[in-house]
Amino acid sequence: MYSYSNFDSDFVHSRVKEFRGQVERRLDGSLTEDEFKPLRLMNGLYLQLHAYMLRVAVPYGTLNGRQMRQLAHIADTWDKGYGHFTTRQNIQFNWPKLQDVPDILEALADVGMHAIQTSGNCIRNVTSDHYAGAAADEIEDPRPTAELIRQWSTDHPEFAYLPRKFKVAVTGSPNDRAVTKAHDIGLRMVRNDAGEPGYEVVIGGGLGRTPMVGKVVRDFLPKADLLAYLEAILQVYNLSGRRDNKYKARIKILVHETGLEELRARIEDTFARQCRLLPDVDPATLARIEAAFAAPDWDSRPAPQAPVVEAGLRSFIDTNVTAHKRPEYAIVSVSIKPIGGTPGDATSAQMRTLADLAERYSHDELRISHEQNVILPHVHRADLAAVYAELRAAGLATANIGLVSDIIACPGMDYCALATARSIPIAQQISEAFADLDAQRDIGPLKIKISGCINACGHHHVGHIGILGLDRAGVENYQITLGGDGTETTTIGTRTGPGFAYDEIVPAVQRLIEAYLDIRETAEETFLQTYRRVGLDPFKAALYEAEDAARAA
């Protein structure tokens, strides 16, 4: 994987030094909070409900064992022994003290990590497919592209004060696992008629208050034109994006208000006039980056032929193991969603287990998924039993990937200062309600996504079942949306109707799932397929009729 050059390393260390000075000046009174706040945010440090929170970038979700071990060390030394993996493939520490943060950043810099551009109106950490470099359906590894964008966007002087934050996602596969159509820019690797790889460029996607599915602005962009074209999009957005209202400042609103055709014309014009003058992506730079993502030295052992007989391992392979581009290898998804646990929270001991397994069994590679799980991308099939046994011993073998208890949840009002309601306990209670894994397998693939406010960090709009927590007259209230989809067929879910109280939302979800089990045509018809076949009405009936009847009685 990519490792920092001296340039990268000097840069992050010098940023730590700068921030150390800024913290000192805040504590001695030379800087006011108003002056300090944007500086700490530029380094990923938020002040939340009960404490500070440090958001650390995991670029395109890729980590090695040493880096994961350092995260465990940070959790033990300066936090409460755990970290929270987020829907942006980042990790957040919930309890750092202000005066310790420079030391934490120093520890991160020592392993080529940082918290830069994890906040503020800049180009944020670039996200990617969590199966990148391993997926069987991949055209090309998207991470060299993501790394190129990281290098281009880091401290880019022109784009440090955009109208609003800006998120880019890249996928190398036709099966979109990176929710690219819900990003400001989504890049999907494609091939043109001549068979050359390039990008389909999507702009104006986003969730939040005004959810929108991104639109294709360019069908095929040659790889060499990437940075020039991104510059053109960003220039147009930087000049024309609204700055009068932060709720209308994202590029999705510009696309919506200007119209795709007009905006495409402006982008293409800017690209042709100005950005064409920029040099192409330097082939030597790109070659250096691509070399850093070269495939590992594959293990030459053949795949085992004997069928797996042990039931626990068999279910684990059924749910948590995905086809690798090499048949003798497998991608192992480690669920960070134990039954009743907090989605995305890993203890320092679990992080060390993951680091260890990565080093011994996955060519020293790990990925963080936007679904808040951890991936061992390159596990030889002959090692699956050993990996499973060690995961089980560490409490990391829950065989629920893609099932009802594999829930995305934002931190919600248990931590976040912006939240309007809690998310985590709702996820925990749903997980408990469907604790039985056999029953979960019978229900089949189902994505439940929970956000604790309208900003939609929990991606509720693209959940098959989405839950949005709101404050209704001083009481927590949860709205349900159905039929959302975050893949290549991105769809924004439809609201079912009035929301449910904190103690009513889990029974409501249970009624939805019971209704699905009643009306599905076969056991193979998934929740989403059933919803698409029958529409909202039968689910609305399940949600509200019992309630109405109770009220009438």
Next chain:
Amino acid sequence: MARKFLPQVATANDLYEGDVIYFTPQGGWTRDLSDAAVAHDPEAAEALLKAASAFPLQVVGVYLADVEVVDGRPAPVHFREVFRTRGPSNYFHGKQAEEA
């Protein structure tokens, strides 16, 4: 119609630790809401906010929060303020752990 005035306290986060804190009748800061100074009318609330805002080297983000007075002590009204007196619901961390 103007909203009925509820008693208020001045609250903020500690600059160093980020912990939730409340302004006291003695002009200092406490981690315990029940020891907070309570304003019973809008003028007193304004004065309380002003007094609490004079500690830029100790606190961040001072604001007034509604409370009800129970047995002579302030108690939170809104659920967000209830959580702030306690800590997160998924782990026994934050204030609830410090009190134990």
